[in-house]
Amino acid sequence: MNICASELAELPQRLPLPWPAAVTAPPRRVLAVGVIGPGRVGSALLEQLRAAQPRLVRDSGLELRLCGVVASKRMWLDCDDAELNGRHDGAQIWRPNDLDAFAEHVGGNDGRHALLIDCSANDDVAAHYPRWLAAGMHVVTPNKLAGSGPLPRWQAIRAACASGARFRYEATVCAGLPVVQTLRDLLDTGDELLAVEGMFSGTLAWLCNRHDGQQPFSALVREAHALGYTEPDPRDDLSGLDVARKLVILAREAGWPLSLEDVVVESLVPDSLAALPLEACMQRLHELDALMSARLAEARASGGVLRYVASLDRHGRARVKLVVLPAKHPFAHTRLTDNIVQFTTRRYCDNPLSVQGPGAGPEVTAAGVFTDLLRIAESLEARA
């Protein structure tokens, strides 16, 4: 839990309204916001919202009203009801997590614009999206579980947007990089997606960049773990599942009904490590080394480099695997934890359109979420 109740209580006082006297104020729009999951990304987002609020009010008349924050076990509801939020003592009180009550509180019953931001990695939260959207609440998330989860649920989410509510999830693929929006813009302007190829894991990009035979692969995994580049359990990165989820999200964005089960995934986790408790797995990480040394030698023999690549071809075949690429390939020249995505389309056919840059980290991910919020806010009509 990274947000403290006193910070929430202070929030309204930190939001000055510095209208320049001589300038006509833009039409005022108010957006009620509820944040689900004040972890690393959620906390970074709350900071960004606080910092941006005065400028948003001044330049675009957008007032963000933080109505509540909910974590895995507790929630804070911020409203003028003294009994509910404990404001009579100048402090917030928390109540047990109740997502339905939380959404009802943020949505209100006064016809306001309301947005729920899911910064958890929880499937139960994702299961609520269809209901929230159908009730007219917008949803923004970096959580991949809806976009790559069961297809019927994904279809229910899309159908629920008929209410006029919007669902945006830019940060699910490559964090703050404009990947989903780029694809959407291509399609909206009449282009046709032919193929997608990319490196969607900053962790695996870093490992492949650093794996030069000087150190065993397992030593690099340990280093990445110590630097916080991997998930708490590095097998979550090495299994390729997270990369496969991102590929499914992009395919569905392009209208292809892909499911996770359709993606052929090459896991880098040997069977002998797959089911071990984390500590035992970390002790036996050297079992990765023989295979990865052999793969590196194979790449070198052909003058190439090893990269962990996701691809979707024009027949809808989806793969995530370790491949040998020529040394001149654009994927061979990424830096550190860079992600890269290439869209081959009817227009960008000979030379694909690429998006590249850091694709993980709480701040850039939160900025991707914030961008989605602003896109939704742009389309709101003035309503108090």
Ligand SMILES: NC(=O)c1ccc[n+]([C@@H]2O[C@H](COP(=O)([O-])OP(=O)(O)OC[C@H]3O[C@@H](n4cnc5c(N)ncnc54)[C@H](OP(=O)(O)O)[C@@H]3O)[C@@H](O)[C@H]2O)c1
């Ligand atoms: N970190 C990144 O660089 C990055 C990049 C791209 C996408 N993402 C995605 O962004 C999301 C958040 O990542 P993170 O790194 O911020 O994770 P995190 O630090 O583990 O935070 C997760 C938050 O979700 C809350 N939570 C869990 N279950 C919940 C529930 N049922 N109801 C309400 N809240 C619940 C947790 O509550 P407690 O505080 O009570 O535990 C915690 O505050 C994930 O979906 C992740 O895949 C992260």
